[in-house]
Amino acid sequence: MSGILIKNVNILTMNEEKTIIPKGVVAISGNIILEVGDSTLEEKYKDFITIDGEDGILMPGMVNCHTHAAMVPFRSLADDCGDRLRKYLFPLEQKLVDRELVAIGAKYALCEMLLGGVTTFCDMYYFEDEVAKVSKKMGVRAVLGETVVNFPAPDSKKPYGGLCYGEEFIKSWMGDDLITPAIAPHAPYSNDEISLKKAHKLSKKYNIPMIMHVAEMDFEYLYYKEQYSLSPVKYLNSLGILDENFIGAHMILLDEGDLDILQSNGVGVSHNMGANSKGAKGVAPVLEMYKRGMKIGLGTDGPMSGNTLDIITQMALVGKVHKLYNKDRTILPAHEIVEMATIGGARALNLGEKIGSIEVGKKADLVLIETTSVNMQPIYDYYSTIVYSANPSNVHTVIVDGKILVRDKQLIGIDFLNVKKELLNLRDKVETIAKEM
Ligand SMILES: [Zn+2]
Incomplete structure (x- = not known):
């Protein structure tokens, strides 16, 4: 079996009990969360593509x-x-x-x-x-x-x-x-x-x-x-x-x-x-x-x-x-x-059965927040750090439906410079019309 293993992360599961797993591991197969647990699971999934979260915070997308x-x-x-x-x-x-x-x-x-x-x-x-x-x-x-x-x-x-x-x-x-x-x-x-x-x-x-x-x-x-x-x-x-x-x-x-x-x-x-x-x-x-x-x-x-x-x-x-x-x-x-x-x-959105928490059987929609940037330390409470210390630039890796779409803070498979160029082509048109208003 193949899949993705995310290790060395502090997991905010957002399950019913709001369980936090320090130095945890999440295994993903296809688009589904296969297993969530502590570092002892690493050995079991050693053939999976591994992402080392470097002590970051893994939360649901x-x-x-x-x-x-x-x-x-x-x-x-x-x-x-x-x-x-x-x-x-x-x-x-x-x-x-x-x-x-x-x-x-x-x-x-x-x-x-x-x-x-x-x-x-x-x-x-x-x-x-x-x-x-x-x-x-x-x-x-x-x-x-x-x-x-x-x-x-x-x-x-x-x-x-x-x-x-x-x-x-x-x-x-x-x-x-x-x-x-x-x-x-x-x-x-x-x-x-x-x-x-x-x-x-x-x-x-x-x-x-x-x-x-x-x-x-x-x-x-x-x-x-x-x-x-x-x-x-x-x-x-x-x-x-x-x-x-x-x-x-x-x-x-x-x-x-x-x-x-x-x-x-x-x-x-x-x-x-x-x-x-x-x-x-x-x-x-x-x-x-x-x-x-x-x-x-x-x-x-x-x-x-x-x-x-x-x-x-x-x-x-x-x-x-x-x-x-x-x-x-x-x-x-x-x-x-x-x-x-x-x-x-x-x-x-009535999608609570499918997404929103890191639990076995749910869709693999996950976000890794890095904790190495200057604004992220020290940490006493992961929730507080996310709400009051973090900003969007701390988002390190993003997985949607089991696919890695952001890695090392970069979009995967998307030519952002071209997307930006297309958007900026519209800017002058908008300004010209707005001036007449
Ligand atoms: Zn609205």
Whole structure:
């Protein structure tokens, strides 16, 4: 038998007991974790290709629960603008987003995610079939939802054209090992009741995730209060579309009743602290959600909203902002944040049986964080080191589905300089159009 053996690593298994194995060993066969244990296993797998982790930290691959990867050509534009979404983003997308831009943007974003230790991401955008092709080719696990909106979109002239486009996309990617197709109505305020119900019907018919921005914007909250005397969550609940396949991004403006609804319907949540704080949107009640045992993962949101695509940066923000907001440094201990970044995110995407922890039989999605860099020592608690000391440049090796995609901090089999060149070719076009806005 052949496979990969990772040795001399401190393993954060993120199993139910959060077992840590110092100087541990993980054996991988094909795309599956074959055995996890201490150094006595080395002898048994001496024929395997061996990776010496040099006393680094081996953790499950991180899950980015919410992004719009192909938006990367717009990153850092209009960062300080009040209504960036409606003034810049929507018009730019109308003018510039096409198949080519989506493929180029997704490729670049995937390089960045891999180098930052993200092995699974959940995306919603246009031409989502291009994102699927790129992800599959690069070997990254993904949940991908075609966007549905009430105006003509870059990939469909008719409002709500994403429903048709989305169903074709779902049909062509159903059953794929790496790619889980989904449907993604953009938000309650950018859809009507009929389109939301149709999207939910697709989610039911194919048993696939439904991704949506929810309870994110002040104007959204006020609109549903004024029109329906309901919160956005109660409005969606009144349509009967909240269930265990639903993944809500942001989920900031929630009351106790909303939390009851989300909990009892098994809704997954993407907590996007970087984008929420930069957008001055508020602090989501994640402590309350965690206490309720809800499925919570971390997300970056699109690179125009949050600027970064890795989850390590999010983890530090999550800890710091919640502690500051609650004036209590004891809340959200680092292990809970690492949980959200890994198994929590996997559960939010309904992939918890497959990924999110280092356990026998799970898919081999693993990240090795080196501990030799100047910022990484000393170590007293591996979780704290990852959340507060590490940065994406400490990601040393990344394995997705049993394949080594990053080794010695370099992408394997990807010509990054060419990917970057393609992205930078779009930059001047974006700037010229933005100047006219
Ligand atoms: Zn988003």
